[in-house]
Amino acid sequence: MRSKPHRVLIADDNALLRNVVSDILERSGEFTVAGFATDGHEAIQLVHELNPDIVTLDVEMPGLDGLHALGYIMSEAPRPVIVLSALDANAGAVLAMRALELGALEFVRKPTRPDETEGLALPLLEALRMATGANLSETRVLARPRLQPQSGPRPTTSASIAVVIAASTGGPRALAEVVPALPADLDAAVLIVQHMPSGFTRGFAERLDALSQMWVREAKGGERLAAGSVYVAPGGRHMSIIARQDGPTVAITDGPPVWGLRPAADPLFASTATLFGPRAIGVVLTGMGRDGAGGLCTIRRAGGYGLVQTPSSAVIAGMPTAAVAEGGADRVIPLTEMAAAIIGAVSRSMAQWRAAV
Numbered sequence: 001m002r003s004k005p006h007r008v009l010i011a012d013d014n015a016l017l018r019n020v021v022s023d024i025l026e027r028s029g030e031f032t033v034a035g036f037a038t039d040g041h042e043a044i045q046l047v048h049e050l051n052p053d054i055v056t057l058d059v060e061m062p063g064l065d066g067l068h069a070l071g072y073i074m075s076e077a078p079r080p081v082i083v084l085s086a087l088d089a090n091a092g093a094v095l096a097m098r099a100l101e102l103g104a105l106e107f108v109r110k111p112t113r114p115d116e117t118e119g120l121a122l123p124l125l126e127a128l129r130m131a132t133g134a135n136l137s138e139t140r141v142l143a144r145p146r147l148q149p150q151s152g153p154r155p156t157t158s159a160s161i162a163v164v165i166a167a168s169t170g171g172p173r174a175l176a177e178v179v180p181a182l183p184a185d186l187d188a189a190v191l192i193v194q195h196m197p198s199g200f201t202r203g204f205a206e207r208l209d210a211l212s213q214m215w216v217r218e219a220k221g222g223e224r225l226a227a228g229s230v231y232v233a234p235g236g237r238h239m240s241i242i243a244r245q246d247g248p249t250v251a252i253t254d255g256p257p258v259w260g261l262r263p264a265a266d267p268l269f270a271s272t273a274t275l276f277g278p279r280a281i282g283v284v285l286t287g288m289g290r291d292g293a294g295g296l297c298t299i300r301r302a303g304g305y306g307l308v309q310t311p312s313s314a315v316i317a318g319m320p321t322a323a324v325a326e327g328g329a330d331r332v333i334p335l336t337e338m339a340a341a342i343i344g345a346v347s348r349s350m351a352q353w354r355a356a357v
Helices: 015-028 040-050 066-076 089-102 114-131 171-181 201-211 265-279 293-301 318-325 335-356
Strands: 006-011 031-037 054-058 081-085 106-109 162-167 189-194 215-218 229-232 238-242 249-253 280-284 305-309 331-333
Touching (some): 015 031, 031 040, 054 114, 106 114, 162 171, 162 265, 162 293, 201 215, 280 335, 293 305, 293 318, 305 318, 305 335
Parallel strands (some): 162 189, 189 229, 215 229, 280 305, 305 331
8 A cells, every 4th residue: 555645746837726736636635746837848847856656737838838748758757647728628629639649648627717626626636546557658659640631532331340449548549559550441340439528529539530541530320330430439428330221320329327437338349249240349448447348248259359458558457457357358469569450350350251151
């Protein structure tokens, strides 16, 4: 058991917010303030001088902003970083996604008025507690040359194979490594459940689309699954696949949370197993909890294939560990090999399906 509180560097140019965050930390008994930074340059300097356990980082600071400071921190002295932002979902989604790609563990929305500061304590402390168990040994700063959204027409070829992916904490960064490495002509539709609040998944999908060869969109419901397409579950809603006359179709519902989550991966995995059977490929990436573990077993029982990120390469090992423990994995592989493993699994599944028909 840890005898001393975790030391946190607070980087924010707003004096009121620095005081609010400081008060939350000191009252918790679990965390203490290691120091304060008012801009990105000072944050980098104090990370080296004070060696804090965790950093809370405002993305909008004068001089060197939070995103650039985060890039330096994760490349020079990696440690858990919680990003704070006062931007709303529409304005802040792209910044939040870039921060998560760079290695930030979580983003927490800052209050915009003094009377809202009490609401910061619970989400901030939850994020900090999660950060204490994070593994950053495999985290790499991502550099992607292409940042233009797909301008061509939406793919229309019906998907014969479905790849379903579950991810939570650390997932945006992991997905930013996996999805851009998949080819535009992949003979499968890819459906992603990333645990994320409502309002942020559209920006997340747009960011992935700008990085990727495949066509990526936030799912709306009613889309017929097309090969070469990626569908991201909208925050706060479940995604599944249903059968229709013109082919398997995306369904978006407001059912009760599963494992306390909405969206959750297990409903998607179960529906994929039902409709695609041996042509279903399930993937479980980094994250807290056990979402996806049961669904991956369902896919394997239906004759499909299960891929799990090695727990040692995950930022948070909970979901991969649960998937392995429940027996849902055909292969357990590092994140760096996941895209190639998905491509190989799709190729094998397509060859088997064509041989069978």
